[in-house]
Amino acid sequence: MSVAFAAVVVRLVAVQVVSPHRYVAFGHSERVRAVTLPGERGVILDRDGNELALSMPQSTVWANPHLVTDPRGEAQTLSPVLGMGEAETQDKLSKDAGFVYLARKVSDDVAAKVKAMALPGISLLPEPQRFFPEGDLALPILGKVGLDGNGLAGVELQYERILEGHAGRLVVERDPRGADIPGGLRRLDPPARGSDLVLTIDRSLQYEAERALSDEIVKAKAKGGMAIVMDTASGEVLALANLMAGDGGAVSPADRNSAVTNVYEPGSVNKLITLSAALEEGVVRPEDKLTVGNSIRVADATFTEHESHPVQQWSVTDIMANSSNVGTIMIGEKVGKDRLDHYLRAFGLGRPTGLGFPGETPGLLLDPAHWYPTSIGTVPIGQGLAVTAMQMVAAYNSVANGGVYVAPKLVKATVDERGVQHATPPSTKRRVISPRTAAQVAAMMQEVVRVGTGTAAAIDGYDVAGKTGTARKPLENARGYKVGAYMASFGGFVPAERPALTAMVILDEPTPIYGGLVSAPVFKDVVGYSLRQLHIPPPPPSQPAAVPPASPDAAKTDGEVSPGTTPTTLAPPTSTTSPTSAPGRP
Amino acid sequence: MTAAQRPQAADPRPEPGAHATPARPAPATAPRTRPPLRVVGPRELGPRARRRRARLLTTGAGVLVSALLFGLVAFHVLIAQSQLQLGRMETQTSDAQARYDRLRLQVAQLSSPGRIVAAAQERLGMVAPPGVTFLSPVGPAAIKPPAPVTSVPKPAPVSKPAPVGTTPTTASRSTPTTAAPRSTTPTTTKQTTSTTSAPRNRTKP
Numbered sequence: 001m002s003v004a005f006a007a008v009v010v011r012l013v014a015v016q017v018v019s020p021h022r023y024v025a026f027g028h029s030e031r032v033r034a035v036t037l038p039g040e041r042g043v044i045l046d047r048d049g050n051e052l053a054l055s056m057p058q059s060t061v062w063a064n065p066h067l068v069t070d071p072r073g074e075a076q077t078l079s080p081v082l083g084m085g086e087a088e089t090q091d092k093l094s095k096d097a098g099f100v101y102l103a104r105k106v107s108d109d110v111a112a113k114v115k116a117m118a119l120p121g122i123s124l125l126p127e128p129q130r131f132f133p134e135g136d137l138a139l140p141i142l143g144k145v146g147l148d149g150n151g152l153a154g155v156e157l158q159y160e161r162i163l164e165g166h167a168g169r170l171v172v173e174r175d176p177r178g179a180d181i182p183g184g185l186r187r188l189d190p191p192a193r194g195s196d197l198v199l200t201i202d203r204s205l206q207y208e209a210e211r212a213l214s215d216e217i218v219k220a221k222a223k224g225g226m227a228i229v230m231d232t233a234s235g236e237v238l239a240l241a242n243l244m245a246g247d248g249g250a251v252s253p254a255d256r257n258s259a260v261t262n263v264y265e266p267g268s269v270n271k272l273i274t275l276s277a278a279l280e281e282g283v284v285r286p287e288d289k290l291t292v293g294n295s296i297r298v299a300d301a302t303f304t305e306h307e308s309h310p311v312q313q314w315s316v317t318d319i320m321a322n323s324s325n326v327g328t329i330m331i332g333e334k335v336g337k338d339r340l341d342h343y344l345r346a347f348g349l350g351r352p353t354g355l356g357f358p359g360e361t362p363g364l365l366l367d368p369a370h371w372y373p374t375s376i377g378t379v380p381i382g383q384g385l386a387v388t389a390m391q392m393v394a395a396y397n398s399v400a401n402g403g404v405y406v407a408p409k410l411v412k413a414t415v416d417e418r419g420v421q422h423a424t425p426p427s428t429k430r431r432v433i434s435p436r437t438a439a440q441v442a443a444m445m446q447e448v449v450r451v452g453t454g455t456a457a458a459i460d461g462y463d464v465a466g467k468t469g470t471a472r473k474p475l476e477n478a479r480g481y482k483v484g485a486y487m488a489s490f491g492g493f494v495p496a497e498r499p500a501l502t503a504m505v506i507l508d509e510p511t512p513i514y515g516g517l518v519s520a521p522v523f524k525d526v527v528g529y530s531l532r533q534l535h536i537p538p539p540p541p542s543q544p545a546a547v548p549p550a551s552p553d554a555a556k557t558d559g560e561v562s563p564g565t566t567p568t569t570l571a572p573p574t575s576t577t578s579p580t581s582a583p584g585r586p
Numbered sequence: 587m588t589a590a591q592r593p594q595a596a597d598p599r600p601e602p603g604a605h606a607t608p609a610r611p612a613p614a615t616a617p618r619t620r621p622p623l624r625v626v627g628p629r630e631l632g633p634r635a636r637r638r639r640a641r642l643l644t645t646g647a648g649v650l651v652s653a654l655l656f657g658l659v660a661f662h663v664l665i666a667q668s669q670l671q672l673g674r675m676e677t678q679t680s681d682a683q684a685r686y687d688r689l690r691l692q693v694a695q696l697s698s699p700g701r702i703v704a705a706a707q708e709r710l711g712m713v714a715p716p717g718v719t720f721l722s723p724v725g726p727a728a729i730k731p732p733a734p735v736t737s738v739p740k741p742a743p744v745s746k747p748a749p750v751g752t753t754p755t756t757a758s759r760s761t762p763t764t765a766a767p768r769s770t771t772p773t774t775t776k777q778t779t780s781t782t783s784a785p786r787n788r789t790k791p
Contacts, residue, residue, distance in 0.1 A: 051694040056687040133694030182662070182669035207699035460720045528718075 031173045032185060038128055039165025041149055042194035044142060044156075046203040047236075047412055051133055053142050053156070055149070058129040059111035061102040067121035068093045074119050078102065081113050093121070104147060105129045128165075130156075138206050139253040140242040141199070141410070143358075154257065155410070157358050159197050162414055166192040196415035200236035205229055205530050209239035212525040213505070214251040217243055220510035220518045226259040227506075227522060228393045229530055232499040235397065235406035235427040237390075238530065244508075261359040263386035264487050264506070267471020268323040268515075270382030272441065272491075273395060274332050275320055277343035280437045283334040286444070286547035289313045292327040298377030303329055315548045320444040321452030323468060325381050332380025340379060341368045346432045347395040347405065349387050354407040354428065363387045382471055393504035396491040399445070400465075400499035403438035405430050443547040446496045451549070456520035457490055459528045461538050465499075466492025466523065468515040473508075485509050490519035494527055498539040503527050 015023055044053040061082060068074055075090035082089070082103040092100045103110070105127055115124060130145045143154015150164070151157035168191030173184030180186065209227045217225050224244035230237055242254035256262070278284045292314045295304040303325055312318070319327030332340060344350065350365030364386035366375065378384035390408055398405040407427040415421045433441075445465035448454045453468040473485040489506040493499040503526060505519040512518060530536075631639070695701065706712040 050697065051690065054687075054691060054694070056691055057684060131691055133691055134698045135700055137698070137700065180669055180673060182666040204699055460718070532718075 033172055033174050035170045037168035037170055037191040039167045039191040040193045041165050042163040042196045044197045046199055046201045050203045053132050055128040055130050057126040058105040059124040060104045060127045061114050062123055062125050063093055063100045063102055064098050064121045065093055065095050066098055069120050136253045140257040141240055163194045165194040193417045198413040200410055200412045202238045204533055205239040208529045209241040209526045212522045213241045213243055216522045217245050217251050222510035223508040225507040226389045228259055228504045230393055230397055230502045232400045232502045236409045259389035260357045263361055263363050263388055265471045266382040266387050266392055267469040268382055269467050269469035269489050269491050271328045272467050273343055273347050274328055274380040276433050276441050277335050277340055278331045279440055280433045281339055284316050284331055286316050286440050289315050290327055290330055292324055296326045296329050299373030301374045303377050317444045317447050317547050321447045323453050328380050329377050333376055337368045337371050337376050347398055348391050353390050353394055355410050363391055389504055389506050397502040398432045399438050399441050400493035400502045402435040403431055403433040405432045440547050447549055453516040454520050457523045459524055462494050463496035464492055464494045465496040466490055470513055470515050486513040488513055488515040488519045490515045490523045495539050500536045501527055501530055
């Protein structure tokens, strides 16, 4: 009895006196639990507050292999529910670890089944999952998030710091059943929710833009397409569609925001800048007539019209309405390479738009000092340079804004954790051309839609100003152009007298190839819908700028296709070439 | 001051060992005096009173300790109940938040234009209108200002292949620079390409 008592005393002294800290720590670790509380990621909303992307807790199934008593049996039970291989599951359950993921962010049904099984060592853990309730709508803009909830692409990546939530921590004493011990330790460091992001995108317009573009891609058997609708005054992007055709003709969102990250040769839509520069510099006047032949020789290359025509006395308006290559090159030569380069850059080409979108490219503009002898023939008609669709719509928007460039804008505001909305700064603006020049160019663009190459873009009740483009596609990693491959585009704004919307539609390798036939109808559909959706009435009649209307002869031709004999985009000319016939119109 | 130091005359009690003698009346000339009064200290209580007082104190202390213990237990019970209630409320909050999130997602999905169009066409059998009807205003307000003076005659309508899905309009306002006679047709019911004609031919992820 005494010995037993002595043993107890010795043990008591050993526990209480000799090494008490170890047992205190052990007891502490048994009772105190530290739980990480995930910070919810902010929501991405459209301009009207409709959710485009939001996070919701989903259950993750995890295991503590130390507590798993029968790895094989539990693997047999779990694997069919989790959709995993039995061997893989058993392997995970047999690991020498205290925490193993079995399946992350499973559906509610699966989570309920796992919970009902009540298998030893198997638990559920809430983790936020990103959802896109609109399906694939605007996906190339929104981007995507990784398994751990971090942005990987699109605005999810660009605004990661704003959207991401900050995890919190709860330290609490719990009994063996997991219940909080009353009066025990409880220390909460609350998680911080990420801010919401309000885009300038209008959900309805985005849907319509994607729908109309998708229909046309299918109809024209195009490889893909882009469509942008912009609020003229503010530069806010209301719709930005990026679609591509997959195998079998099914159309799906492009794998990236091509309108910002991909470049293409603009072709005839670039003539707007050439003519704006000429008018602004006083090189030509709207009523000036030029003697325009069927071809023109620049250095060692010959540029031709798309369709042969006799020598014409064309006004600048005729040249615009016809999308005349020869006439535009003649005007471009009058402007000169330095001034032309100045206006190209002033209109926003050759540098990022300021959106800051991940992967945005500034485009390709050669320094005038490095221009090739033929560049004064190619650049005015939109070859020998590369732009993004966003740059080009911003350039058109400059004319719509009376000559003021307004930087595109994709994010309207952020909403902090308390629900307070913080508007983003307004877009930067700068004057590019005078209001008079802008009005003259706009009036010429109206002629393009009225009687020129862009009649398919006409919208009932409104005057539309626009310009078509059909540009050849350069070869990839080689000089020259792909045979039969074209980028068909149409850019414009409406109402022409008081522009409210500016838009650009581009189709990649459509059939037929002409922007006036494939892109202009999409413009009409999308912008027409937008006008109704946004309740934009036709403005009262006003006096348009004094430019001569397009002549009847001009209206009968369609010379928007860039010649196929010109040098490649940014490569020196190879040799003197003779005029070749561009693809005929269907 | 001790009891020994106090004036003896004030003590009404007889001295110990004093003989009891029959009381005699005081001389008629002597003044009649009252015995002095003083406060009796606790230590001067008798043993019986002291015991009673001790019992009272003990009882009071016991009651007090019992009350404290009871209060302590009640307090702990209260804390435990509050903790349980807090836990239940936290669970309710969490469930409500999860439900709110699910419903929010559901509302967003249900209000999606793609779903609405699909439901309208597939479930309700609705069809998109073949075109949009535009009504043109009549009267002086509808007359546009004259075109600027130009030396070029107004072009005739273009005889080019009609683009897909378009039809020339008879009341279009797209004649800003011409002096051509405008159509006086008061209204048009031109059929145009619908903007909501069909669901997107797209694959869903």
